[in-house]
Amino acid sequence: MIKLQLPISEADIRELNMGDEVAISGLMITARDAAHKYIHENWPEWLKPIMEGSMIYHCGPVVKQHDDGSWSFVAAGPTTSIREEPYEAAVMEHYKVRAVIGKGGMGEKTLAGLAKSGGVYLHAIGGMAASLAKSVVRVHDVYMLDELGVPEAFWHIEVKDFPAVVTMDSHGGSLHKSIKARSDEVAKKLIFG
Amino acid sequence: MFQYDEQALKVQLLELIRLAATDLPRDVVESIQAAQQNEDEGSAARSVFGMILKNIDLARAESTPICQDTGTNIYMVYIPEGVGMRKLTALIHEATSEAVDKSYLRPNAVDSITGKNSGNNIGEGQPFIHFEEWDNDYIEFKLMLKGGGCENVSTQYKLPDVGLGAGRDLDGVYKVIVDAVNAAQGLGCAPGILGIGVGGDRTSSHLTAKSQLFRKMTDTNTNKDLAEMESRLLADLNGLGVGPMGFGGKTTILGVKMGTMHRLPASFFVSISYMCWAYRRHSMILKGNGEVNYD
Numbered sequence: 001m002i003k004l005q006l007p008i009s010e011a012d013i014r015e016l017n018m019g020d021e022v023a024i025s026g027l028m029i030t031a032r033d034a035a036h037k038y039i040h041e042n043w044p045e046w047l048k049p050i051m052e053g054s055m056i057y058h059c060g061p062v063v064k065q066h067d068d069g070s071w072s073f074v075a076a077g078p079t080t081s082i083r084e085e086p087y088e089a090a091v092m093e094h095y096k097v098r099a100v101i102g103k104g105g106m107g108e109k110t111l112a113g114l115a116k117s118g119g120v121y122l123h124a125i126g127g128m129a130a131s132l133a134k135s136v137v138r139v140h141d142v143y144m145l146d147e148l149g150v151p152e153a154f155w156h157i158e159v160k161d162f163p164a165v166v167t168m169d170s171h172g173g174s175l176h177k178s179i180k181a182r183s184d185e186v187a188k189k190l191i192f193g
Numbered sequence: 194m195f196q197y198d199e200q201a202l203k204v205q206l207l208e209l210i211r212l213a214a215t216d217l218p219r220d221v222v223e224s225i226q227a228a229q230q231n232e233d234e235g236s237a238a239r240s241v242f243g244m245i246l247k248n249i250d251l252a253r254a255e256s257t258p259i260c261q262d263t264g265t266n267i268y269m270v271y272i273p274e275g276v277g278m279r280k281l282t283a284l285i286h287e288a289t290s291e292a293v294d295k296s297y298l299r300p301n302a303v304d305s306i307t308g309k310n311s312g313n314n315i316g317e318g319q320p321f322i323h324f325e326e327w328d329n330d331y332i333e334f335k336l337m338l339k340g341g342g343c344e345n346v347s348t349q350y351k352l353p354d355v356g357l358g359a360g361r362d363l364d365g366v367y368k369v370i371v372d373a374v375n376a377a378q379g380l381g382c383a384p385g386i387l388g389i390g391v392g393g394d395r396t397s398s399h400l401t402a403k404s405q406l407f408r409k410m411t412d413t414n415t416n417k418d419l420a421e422m423e424s425r426l427l428a429d430l431n432g433l434g435v436g437p438m439g440f441g442g443k444t445t446i447l448g449v450k451m452g453t454m455h456r457l458p459a460s461f462f463v464s465i466s467y468m469c470w471a472y473r474r475h476s477m478i479l480k481g482n483g484e485v486n487y488d
Binding site for chain 1 (some may be wrong): 237241244245247248251252255257258259260261262263296298299300301303308309310312340341342345357358359368371372375378379380382429432433434435436438439440441469470471
């Protein structure tokens with residue numbers, strides 16, 4: 001298990017390889033479909049200090065608001081990442097984001113982007129919402145809650161030992177690509193004999 | 194005439210929602226445990242199953258959602274003659290809104306044009322409620338929470354499919370299902386459970402597929418041909434090696450459940466409803482004396 005502390009440098013991220021298991025601590029931000037669309041249309045300045053050297057978590061949490069107005073995460077597993085394929089490489093490069101965390105992996109455009117700007121794709125376990133919410137120790141802030149709603153808002157969170165696996169690295173390695181290639185071969189035999 | 198206490202039923206429905214969101218059914222847990230034992234010692238697949246099982250226990254113990262995507266809430270409601278559907282719908286809506294307040298459900302209803310989240314998980318067509326009248330003297334509510342990731346990899350084919358060499362027969366049905374599961378990879382939170390609808394029109398075909406997902410993991414199809422096809426598909430699909438969450442492994446699919454509908458001579462649809470491993474479904478029977486039983 002490799003411990004990662006955020007913010008993290010490009011050099012440290014480039015040392016990670018496909019298959020590495022990591023535990024992340026520090027501040028990161030959630031962003032999913034509507035948030036990525038918003039970023040891509042506005043490229044807001046306010047996100048720069050939040051995102052530089054940090055990570056984007058593809059997650060739409062179940063949250064609880066306490067009487068004093070503060071929030072906590074009740075359930076917070078990853079959502080499917082491939083929907084952000086059109087945007088992610090550009091977003092990571094623009095804001096110097098060092099990793100995205102999600103599930104299911106991403107495509108060629110993102111893989112090329114990871115190599116170019118220095119980043120990795122981290123896979124969390126989908127559906128592991130109750131356990132992963134425990135790794136979110138504090139909700140630092142929330143942005144655009146009214147406009148985007150609970151699942152889609154930008155949640156700025158502090159995590160401690162958040163577990164994930166590197167499935168796409170900055171050297172062109174992608175676990176998703178190799179599993180798919182093997183599965184394609186088997187499927188071809190089953191369908192065409 | 195069947196009568197019930199409205200306030201009591203609202204509370205009972207809230208408990209049904211809580212169970213569905215936080216307590217994975219026994220038959221599903223056992224199926225995941227068996228799959229874990231089948232994976233090699235020290236493999237990524239075995240370790241992923243370990244984490245999944247730990248999360249299932251934690252969610253049950255702390256009464257928090259197993260998955261943050263509490264999904265489309267699909268209700269199948271079976272009612273005796275004379276029971277009003279509008280009142281039951283209103284009570285389901287009230288229980289749903291309360292379940293959001295209690296963090297059992299995520300507000301998941303988004304206006305498709307404006308993008309505005311309704312905030313209480315209620316909107317046009319959400320939750321999805323299907324009523325049927327029956328001869329029994331009690332009401333049964335079946336509820337399934339189906340997340341967006343697995344719904345997005347669900348699909349529909351029409352036969353023949355030239356590209357796959359799939360004709361209008363059971364062998365053609367087999368081929369398109371293999372194609373769909375291979376295309377899904379780990380994106381629907383594998384290992385999945387497949388509900389298959391063969392025949393019908395585009396709508397009824399999908400409804401047949403989803404209805405199959407209310408069957409128990411261990412049951413056997415009463416149609417011999419379909420029972421054989423379910424077993425064959427289960428074995429062959431696990432040979433794809435996609436594994437839990439797409440990390441590779443021997444378990445790609447936990448179960449296949451097939452149903453049919455008559456079709457038009459011109460149409461031959463095969464609908465594939467992919468359900469994630471967080472296969473959240475529970476049911477509740479409400480008797481005339483106010484007693485409820487959950488399953």
